[in-house]
Amino acid sequence: xxxxxxxxxxxxxxxxxxxxxxxxxxxxxxxxxxxxxxxxxxxxxxxxxxxxxxxxxxxxxxxxxxxxxxxxxxxxxxxxxxxxxxxxxxxx
Amino acid sequence: xxxxxxxxxxxxxxxxxxxxxxxxxxxxxxxxxxxxxxxxxxxxxxxxxxxxxxxxxxxxxxxxxxxxxxxxxxxxxxxxxxxxxxxxxxxxxxxxxxxxxxxxxxxxxxxxxxxxxxxxxxxxxxxxxxxxxxxxxxxxxxxxxxxxxxxxxxxxxxxxxxxxxxxxxxxxxxxxxxxxxxxxxxxxxxxxxxxxxxxxxxxxxxxxxxxxxxxxxxxxxxxxxxxxxxxxxxxxxxxxxxxxxxxxxxxxxxxxxxxxxxxxxxxxxxxxxxxxxxxxxxxxxxxxxxxxxxxxxxxxxxxxxxxxxxxxxxxxxxxxxxxxxxxxxxxxxxxxxxxxxxxxxxxxxxxxxxxxxxxxxxxxxxxxxxxxxxxxxxxxxxxxxxxxxxxxxxxxxxxxxxxxxxxxxx
Numbered sequence: 001x002x003x004x005x006x007x008x009x010x011x012x013x014x015x016x017x018x019x020x021x022x023x024x025x026x027x028x029x030x031x032x033x034x035x036x037x038x039x040x041x042x043x044x045x046x047x048x049x050x051x052x053x054x055x056x057x058x059x060x061x062x063x064x065x066x067x068x069x070x071x072x073x074x075x076x077x078x079x080x081x082x083x084x085x086x087x088x089x090x091x092x
Numbered sequence: 093x094x095x096x097x098x099x100x101x102x103x104x105x106x107x108x109x110x111x112x113x114x115x116x117x118x119x120x121x122x123x124x125x126x127x128x129x130x131x132x133x134x135x136x137x138x139x140x141x142x143x144x145x146x147x148x149x150x151x152x153x154x155x156x157x158x159x160x161x162x163x164x165x166x167x168x169x170x171x172x173x174x175x176x177x178x179x180x181x182x183x184x185x186x187x188x189x190x191x192x193x194x195x196x197x198x199x200x201x202x203x204x205x206x207x208x209x210x211x212x213x214x215x216x217x218x219x220x221x222x223x224x225x226x227x228x229x230x231x232x233x234x235x236x237x238x239x240x241x242x243x244x245x246x247x248x249x250x251x252x253x254x255x256x257x258x259x260x261x262x263x264x265x266x267x268x269x270x271x272x273x274x275x276x277x278x279x280x281x282x283x284x285x286x287x288x289x290x291x292x293x294x295x296x297x298x299x300x301x302x303x304x305x306x307x308x309x310x311x312x313x314x315x316x317x318x319x320x321x322x323x324x325x326x327x328x329x330x331x332x333x334x335x336x337x338x339x340x341x342x343x344x345x346x347x348x349x350x351x352x353x354x355x356x357x358x359x360x361x362x363x364x365x366x367x368x369x370x371x372x373x374x375x376x377x378x379x380x381x382x383x384x385x386x387x388x389x390x391x392x393x394x395x396x397x398x399x400x401x402x403x404x405x406x407x408x409x410x411x412x413x414x415x416x417x418x419x420x421x422x423x424x425x426x427x428x429x430x431x432x433x434x435x436x437x438x439x440x441x442x443x444x445x446x447x448x449x450x451x452x453x454x455x456x457x458x459x460x461x462x463x464x465x466x467x468x469x470x471x472x473x474x475x476x477x478x479x480x481x482x483x484x485x486x487x488x489x490x491x492x493x494x495x496x497x498x499x500x501x502x
Binding site: 006008009010011013019045054055056057058060063065067068083085086087088089090091 | 103114115116117118119120121122223271273274275277278280281282284285286291293294297328329330331378380381383393395396397398400
């Protein structure tokens with residue numbers, strides 16, 4: 001079983017408009033790495049030059065913000081769902 | 093016509109057309125409305141504004157949507173009240189209360205939704221939706237009713253009953269989501285990609301958020317065309333806080349008030365959810381998200397979208413951020429009610445308690461003009477202050493009343 005990654009609208013031009021893609025389990029950093037090998041260029045939209053998560057991107061593992069988990073070292077297992085969601089939403 | 097040129101990424105400055113978009117597709121930074129200030133500067137004047145409607149649409153030249161009577165329920169131009177009793181209790185000589193709890197759906201959210209709903213119609217949407225901590229739900233539902241649009245409002249399942257009712261009465265679809273506001277907001281961000289709806293605080297957010305600029309304009313106009321020395325406002329996402337500052341500065345930029353604006357902007361949060369104020373206290377510009385656990389549910393956003401910009405606003409204005417204890421939320425609401433006859437919800441309690449701390453610490457000087465923003469109505473969160481209900485219960489006789497009164501005064 002693989003990992004499902006949900007792709008937000010602004011990144012779908014990398015994924016031929018797919019809103020969900022499959023990758024192999026690993027830690028989150030590896031998941032993003034594999035995503036980039038399938039869809040070159042997507043990594044730099046999620047991570048900055050230093051390899052840290054971009055400020056205006058939220059990444060969730062099964063609905064939980066990975067910043068409450070282990071960040072890029074969070075283990076992602078088969079059957080898990082990773083969501084990449086733009087951070088600028090909500091409130092007023 | 094709205095004097096709007098484009099949308100622009102606040103971070104990398106890439107330009108986008110005026111469309112329902114909220115984030116830059118390159119860096120995910122927030123998009124902001126770019127105005128044609130040259131034209132605005134040419135057409136606006138104090139006289140033109142004063143001759144306008146007694147609503148926020150008197151500032152239409154500064155708003156990103158055209159006035160549309162189909163969505164208008166008369167948001168804004170709420171009273172600015174000179175405080176006597178609260179001012180005296182806090183040792184201040186010039187305190188004003190911006191009472192935004194008397195908007196049509198009883199919170200400042202009518203301002204942002206007034207713009208968002210007009211813009212949504214302009215874009216051709218038939219359904220408006222939102223992720224809400226409660227006040228926005230009511231504002232979206234009310235404006236949708238007026239506009240003849242469908243409304244879907246998404247709320248945390250544990251919201252106060254009054255806020256749920258205050259949206260349901262307008263016949264909106266209420267979706268109660270298990271989890272916190274941040275969970276609701278994440279869900280809505282994903283749904284916004286799938287449904288052809290105007291999510292007011294997602295895909296229409298750049299337009300929506302600018303509705304809060306009118307809180308700055310109004311305070312300035314109602315003070316006799318000047319900016320206050322201090323403004324105190326509650327913060328959840330931090331967007332409203334930044335827009336008050338933006339509104340004051342736009343007024344100075346076009347010469348409606350004297351510049352530069354020297355208002356110190358003070359941000360108020362409750363201890364159970366204070367990610368912006370904690371970052372301020374630590375001297376960080378990076379927000380660490382928190383899991384909210386606060387009685388101030390309208391402010392319970394653990395991952396505030398505009399937290400960074402709110403911190404920049406504090407920095408630019410030489411203001412501050414105040415964390416009030418959880419028990420001070422209800423105390424602030426009671427203090428305002430007892431001294432000024434204004435019944436506010438939890439967010440207003442947070443603002444009043446923060447004001448009290450700022451006055452006590454001397455951060456606000458005795459003779460410095462101060463505006464405190466009361467953004468929502470107390471009848472929405474009666475749970476917060478239920479303990480004030482202690483009726484003198486008697487039988488229907490004069491003797492019983494007199495005995496009860498004697499007992500009370502003795």
